[in-house]
Amino acid sequence: QSALTQPPSASGSPGQSVTISCTGTSSDVGRYNYVSWYQQHPGKAPKLMIYEVSKRPSGVPDRFSGSKSGNTASLTVSGLQAEDEADYYCSSYVGSNIHMVFGGGTKLTVL
Amino acid sequence: EVQLVESGGGLVQPGGSLRLSCTASGFTFSSYEMDWVRQAPGKGLEWVSYISGSAGTIYYSDSVKGRFTISRDNAKNSLYLQMNSLRAEDTAVYYCARDLHYHTFDHWGQGALVTVSS
Numbered sequence: 727q728s729a730l731t732q733p734p735s736a737s738g739s740p741g742q743s744v745t746i747s748c749t750g751t752s753s754d755v756g757r758y759n760y761v762s763w764y765q766q767h768p769g770k771a772p773k774l775m776i777y778e779v780s781k782r783p784s785g786v787p788d789r790f791s792g793s794k795s796g797n798t799a800s801l802t803v804s805g806l807q808a809e810d811e812a813d814y815y816c817s818s819y820v821g822s823n824i825h826m827v828f829g830g831g832t833k834l835t836v837l
Numbered sequence: 838e839v840q841l842v843e844s845g846g847g848l849v850q851p852g853g854s855l856r857l858s859c860t861a862s863g864f865t866f867s868s869y870e871m872d873w874v875r876q877a878p879g880k881g882l883e884w885v886s887y888i889s890g891s892a893g894t895i896y897y898s899d900s901v902k903g904r905f906t907i908s909r910d911n912a913k914n915s916l917y918l919q920m921n922s923l924r925a926e927d928t929a930v931y932y933c934a935r936d937l938h939y940h941t942f943d944h945w946g947q948g949a950l951v952t953v954s955s
Binding site: 729758760762764771772773774777778783815817819825826827828829830831 | 874881882883884887896898932937938939940941942943944945946947948
């Protein structure tokens with residue numbers, strides 16, 4: 727099972743919006759609504775930002791939103807802030823044989 | 838407050854063994870599935886293994902199957918990863934993570950570095 731495909735980098739200025747894509751196949755992202763997004767600052771553990779495509783855990787700002795269309799999921803960060811600069815990883819449930827797969831990660835830079 | 842604290846990382850020679858532990862607090866440990874996820878230096882995240890709350894169901898990634906063993910002791914609120922026949926490519930930070938469902942990880946430990954080198 728190949729990793730989900732994410733752009734290696736994305737950027738935006740403070741206050742702007744940026745969208746990060748996560749492309750899979752009809753066997754993972756396209757088949758299941760168990761897509762998650764994680765934020766990871768350097769040297770820190772990942773943090774769950776979005777689960778089940780578009781749900782936000784308690785405490786995650788509503789500037790973070792998720793969506794899915796076909797085999798591609800997306801994370802949108804609105805009103806960019808300096809602290810949003812981090813690596814972002816998507817993941818998807820894949821089923822009983824392979825179980826789950828991560829994307830390669832996207833480094834978000836706030837200009 | 839949910840806390841997950843890994844221990845047991847270190848330097849080991851190729852072919853050697855190491856046992857990671859993860860101590861949980863702040864939630865009813867036995868009610869939750871748990872996973873191990875690793876991250877090689879400068880690389881992305883890789884799922885390693887899963888265990889159900891009762892330990893009745895266990896899964897491994899193909900890259901570690903037959904070499905790693907996941908287990909848990911609910912009386913001690915602890916998760917373990919026994920790693921045998923270690924290879925250089927197993928070098929990574931190993932995170933334990935609480936599994937909300939379907940491999941959605943809502944809480945992570947701080948990570949334990951495992952370095953496999955001669």
